[in-house]
Amino acid sequence: MIDCEARDQREVMITRDLRGRGIRDEAVLSAMSTVPRHRFVLPEYQHLAYSDAPLPIGEQQTISQPYIVALMTEALCLKGGERVLEIGTGSGYQSAVLAELDVDLWSIERSALLFSRAGQCLENLGYENIHLVHSDGTLGLPAEAPFDRILATGSLPDVPQGLLDQLAEGGMLIGPVGGWDSQQLVRIVYHANMYKREVLCGCRFVPLMGEDGWQS
Numbered sequence: 001m002i003d004c005e006a007r008d009q010r011e012v013m014i015t016r017d018l019r020g021r022g023i024r025d026e027a028v029l030s031a032m033s034t035v036p037r038h039r040f041v042l043p044e045y046q047h048l049a050y051s052d053a054p055l056p057i058g059e060q061q062t063i064s065q066p067y068i069v070a071l072m073t074e075a076l077c078l079k080g081g082e083r084v085l086e087i088g089t090g091s092g093y094q095s096a097v098l099a100e101l102d103v104d105l106w107s108i109e110r111s112a113l114l115f116s117r118a119g120q121c122l123e124n125l126g127y128e129n130i131h132l133v134h135s136d137g138t139l140g141l142p143a144e145a146p147f148d149r150i151l152a153t154g155s156l157p158d159v160p161q162g163l164l165d166q167l168a169e170g171g172m173l174i175g176p177v178g179g180w181d182s183q184q185l186v187r188i189v190y191h192a193n194m195y196k197r198e199v200l201c202g203c204r205f206v207p208l209m210g211e212d213g214w215q216s
Contacts, residue, residue, distance in 0.1 A: 092118030138210030
């Protein structure tokens with residue numbers, strides 16, 4: 001895809017699919033205006049890179065639709081400087097969007113193929129505030145905890161207590177929770193040894209496989 005064509009399509013995506021559907025955080029909109037989504041999709045899907053739809057990336061995984069990426073990122077309420085844990089690097093697109101918001105990002109990917117591919121793409125784009133880890137993301141990253149934010153980019157049957165234990169005071173976790181075919185996007189805020197949980201919307205994500213996630 002030619003860069004000028006990609007820029008035009010990206011601006012249409014921002015106007016129609018993000019602003020048009022209620023995304024208001026200007027920092028999030030700016031980040032998604034900057035990140036070249038077409039660099040994170042497989043060659044055969046590049047002509048669809050800026051459509052508001054998930055696309056296959058291999059390993060039975062997808063790159064999430066732009067609106068959902070924007071919605072989850074906005075719901076994190078980032079100000080810059082936060083330590084963020086991403087569960088499921090996937091293509092690396094969500095990682096890049098988060099990195100544009102000036103956070104210290106740790107991202108875990110279970111698939112060796114996706115880990116390698118995302119790492120190469122993010123390196124080629126010059127991101128230096130992303131620490132990629134090849135591991136079981138459902139277990140989190142206790143050695144680097146606590147985190148101000150945790151974002152699960154695939155579905156979980158329920159939120160593992162092990163992930164909640166890795167939240168800093170005042171931290172929040174966002175992710176899709178529910179059945180195999182449909183879930184609710186939830187936000188959990190940790191404060192004073194209590195967890196406040198709210199449902200943001202209904203959704204459908206690919207499953208997060210792992211010890212504290214879905215079993216293969």
